[in-house]
Amino acid sequence: MEAVYSGSAMPGGCVIGVDLGGTKLLAGVVDRDLVVHHRASRRSPSADAEELLSQVVSTVVEARDASETDVLAVGFGIPSSLDVSFRDVIAERVGMPVFAGGAATLAMLAEHRYGAARGASDAVLLTLGAGIGGALVVGGRLVTGTAVSPGHMVVDLDGPPCACGSSGCLETLASGSALGREGARVARAASDSALGAALEAGRSITGALVTELAHDGDRAARDVVALVGMRLGVGIANLVNLLGSSVVVIGGGMVAAGDMLLEPARTVVRERALPGSREAVSIVPARFGEEAGMLGAALLAFDGLGSAAAAA
Amino acid sequence: MEAVYSGSAMPGGCVIGVDLGGTKLLAGVVDRDLVVHHRASRRSPSADAEELLSQVVSTVVEARDASETDVLAVGFGIPSSLDVSFRDVIAERVGMPVFAGGAATLAMLAEHRYGAARGASDAVLLTLGAGIGGALVVGGRLVTGTAVSPGHMVVDLDGPPCACGSSGCLETLASGSALGREGARVARAASDSALGAALEAGRSITGALVTELAHDGDRAARDVVALVGMRLGVGIANLVNLLGSSVVVIGGGMVAAGDMLLEPARTVVRERALPGSREAVSIVPARFGEEAGMLGAALLAFDGLGSAAAAA
Numbered sequence: 001m002e003a004v005y006s007g008s009a010m011p012g013g014c015v016i017g018v019d020l021g022g023t024k025l026l027a028g029v030v031d032r033d034l035v036v037h038h039r040a041s042r043r044s045p046s047a048d049a050e051e052l053l054s055q056v057v058s059t060v061v062e063a064r065d066a067s068e069t070d071v072l073a074v075g076f077g078i079p080s081s082l083d084v085s086f087r088d089v090i091a092e093r094v095g096m097p098v099f100a101g102g103a104a105t106l107a108m109l110a111e112h113r114y115g116a117a118r119g120a121s122d123a124v125l126l127t128l129g130a131g132i133g134g135a136l137v138v139g140g141r142l143v144t145g146t147a148v149s150p151g152h153m154v155v156d157l158d159g160p161p162c163a164c165g166s167s168g169c170l171e172t173l174a175s176g177s178a179l180g181r182e183g184a185r186v187a188r189a190a191s192d193s194a195l196g197a198a199l200e201a202g203r204s205i206t207g208a209l210v211t212e213l214a215h216d217g218d219r220a221a222r223d224v225v226a227l228v229g230m231r232l233g234v235g236i237a238n239l240v241n242l243l244g245s246s247v248v249v250i251g252g253g254m255v256a257a258g259d260m261l262l263e264p265a266r267t268v269v270r271e272r273a274l275p276g277s278r279e280a281v282s283i284v285p286a287r288f289g290e291e292a293g294m295l296g297a298a299l300l301a302f303d304g305l306g307s308a309a310a311a312a
Numbered sequence: 313m314e315a316v317y318s319g320s321a322m323p324g325g326c327v328i329g330v331d332l333g334g335t336k337l338l339a340g341v342v343d344r345d346l347v348v349h350h351r352a353s354r355r356s357p358s359a360d361a362e363e364l365l366s367q368v369v370s371t372v373v374e375a376r377d378a379s380e381t382d383v384l385a386v387g388f389g390i391p392s393s394l395d396v397s398f399r400d401v402i403a404e405r406v407g408m409p410v411f412a413g414g415a416a417t418l419a420m421l422a423e424h425r426y427g428a429a430r431g432a433s434d435a436v437l438l439t440l441g442a443g444i445g446g447a448l449v450v451g452g453r454l455v456t457g458t459a460v461s462p463g464h465m466v467v468d469l470d471g472p473p474c475a476c477g478s479s480g481c482l483e484t485l486a487s488g489s490a491l492g493r494e495g496a497r498v499a500r501a502a503s504d505s506a507l508g509a510a511l512e513a514g515r516s517i518t519g520a521l522v523t524e525l526a527h528d529g530d531r532a533a534r535d536v537v538a539l540v541g542m543r544l545g546v547g548i549a550n551l552v553n554l555l556g557s558s559v560v561v562i563g564g565g566m567v568a569a570g571d572m573l574l575e576p577a578r579t580v581v582r583e584r585a586l587p588g589s590r591e592a593v594s595i596v597p598a599r600f601g602e603e604a605g606m607l608g609a610a611l612l613a614f615d616g617l618g619s620a621a622a623a624a
Contacts (some may be wrong), residue, residue, distance in 0.1 A: 034413075038433065044365040064508075075606075091610055122458050124494065134554075136450075136555075138448075138450045138451075138455055138458075139450075139453065139455060139456070139457065139458070141451065143450055144451075144556065145451065146433070146450075146451070146556030146557075147431070147553075147556040147586070147588065147589065148554060148556065149553045149554065149556075149586055150553075151587055152475065152550075152553040153465075153550045153553060153554055154467055154546050154549065154550055154584065155466050155467065155468075156468060156470075156547060157468040157471070157480075157543075159469070164586055166549065166583065166584040166585075168469075175429070182437055187392060212495070231469070234466050234469060237466065238464075238465045238466055239458075239548075239554075240462040241461045241465060242446075242460060242461065242462055242465055242551075242554070243448075243458060243460065244458030244459040244460065244461075245458075248397070260448055271477065271478065272466065272478040273478075273522065274459070274464055275457065275474055277502055288530070303435050
């Protein structure tokens, strides 16, 4: 990979980028060339704030201790549900400057600066996991300081109820959870499929399982992934029509479904986006995959150190 | 009205702002304080490009001849369907510098700088007419240079077909045309209403007629306006959830329906927008009403003259 951060006037050293997702806590020691030297992770971050804090601190310390070079700061991508005081407490416990931003916004920071949306004037990133997160680049600038929630865009007025209190939100139709729900529905109807067999064997029908069976070639599972992809396409067409975005970057765990998910989405976008946009838009997986958020958090930390140095 | 453009280093004089809408061509001689000294308008602009050009030129000339002060330039708000060469041809025929921008974008320029969205960091403007146009302010900046088409946001996957090739677009459910269509449907079912009587008398059921009968107190017409307002609310909730906008400005002819339209929209936004946004967002009519686009076009012309002077 090319050197991506060598323009900085800062001296050498690494930072730790942390992506605090709903199902996984990932930390990486990252240098100015965006090379990851060490990784530390925890499955299933705790829902209890105090336990989560301990997990975060132990993960950061584990990553720092594994690093041969100085670690200068920590950057965090956090879900919007966590409050800002979290940052100060961690800074105190790890004894380093801590910078924090929205998880999807930081994934877009990495993808826009060095990845799949590089150079795009107008771009959208969607993170498809248990829910749907998102971030925007408008007029060449990353949108920060405002809540970007494309998962709660209604695409089906009379659609299924959403946890947010609305109904027919994109998240109810095209998230990883939706993939699992649709998979379970189809499993009940198609007992001769691998999906049906999995249900009969007592397995929990999750989005990850549907994706796995689809990769194995199960027709029923593939149909479910395609259905969810088509609904995703409606959401993408909306974003493209609203914002004129030329690049749509898809991140999050559901990207594991690859073109089985993205091709149906692209087909719907060609049908539903406006002329001009429909030919121009690229719908692509995140270049940095599941590490986009972690790398963006590292970039935030380098940026923060740069500002702090400039201000000193 | 307070002086709004007196900070400029430019000398006195007026510009002509022109709003080239689908059903009306409005020109105004506007000074730096955004006071309109003269107006000239044409109903039903021609669909023929050459005739339309003649109408535009004659309207601009009529406005200029009525002005006692120098007219320095012309600003145009044009539908996205018109190409840029239009501008050069007009500049040649009227013998003044001509500046052009999107009609909804210019309405937002006026509303954001001096009107209902003044000072907002994140705001949306919707123009509700035969179709639905729109403009955005993101991070304090007016979004230009990209096609913003909120009218083609799908809010009902299996909704009615749209002229754009998609279906269930907001424009098919909540535009002035949709108001007329819903009005005609209800008129057929409610023959004892004023709406039903209008249909039987052979009148064409347009959005404007439904609005007029609703103002007169006809229950059926009021129900239709409320239904369209609720659908509008779904579209507004989507925009607010996606962009975290704190102000939504409603412009265009349909604003004539006032709170009969906006109250049902506000109710749906309180139900469907995310916590935080739903309490914070204001949904308000354009301060400059049907003149927002014309005044924004005048501001564009003043801005353009300022840049030209700065570059000279």
